[in-house]
Amino acid sequence: MPEKFYTLGAFEFPADVQVIKGRLEAEGIYVYLRDENFLNTDPLVSQAVGGVKLQVYTRDKDRAIEIYDEFRRYAIDDKGNPVTCPNCKAQRSEAYYARKGFYHKLFPFFEKKKYRCLKCGMITKPQ
Template sequence: MKVEFHTIGSFEFPADALIIKGKLEAEGIPAFLRDEATVNSDPSLSGAMGGVRLQVYATDWDRAKQIYDEVRGYATDKFGNPIVCPNCKATRSEIYYARKNFFYKLFPFFESTKYRCLQCNFITRPSK
């Protein structure tokens, strides 16, 4: 029997992932952290590896995603205001990195920050 996992989110720091993992487990959903030990041993690898990934069983995906969306933090500007999607005006966005070429895969910190709306998936750059 093949067990299938789905990634709920990726986190730069293992501590952030552990908080959400604890919430999911408190709700009765088994959760797992992928690459936690590697990022803990060398935090500078987090960006290149895509961070620590929080995963759940495929059968728990819908409920886990619902819980995660209730407690997660969304992207904010430098003043703490939520990023507003210019396409649909939603305030539920997350930081997005395309990492389309080899240079940005090796040096992700050089890629400019963009935001992805979680409602309509529109990608935008922050306003200056």
């Protein structure tokens, strides 16, 4: 039975993921970078394919999440302050794009930015 992968995160450019990849591999966790080679050949399509996906085996998921959270950059507003979730008040949000509808699937860069709280999952618009 083939093992399943868990996606830890997505990065706009292949170079952005290399530090966390090296850290995970140093801890003995196998890392797969989905769409890395595709974006190395044409980086302009990064938003269209959702960036480089950092994936680990599901058996390593919990340990990988702990390590990834040490390095993760959370969303900041235009003033450089962390985005605060209005629901749970956590400052652990990341940019979120729903990509619903045909237009936003073809042109995802026209979709307005939203934020998804990593603690409670609430999706909000920039304030």
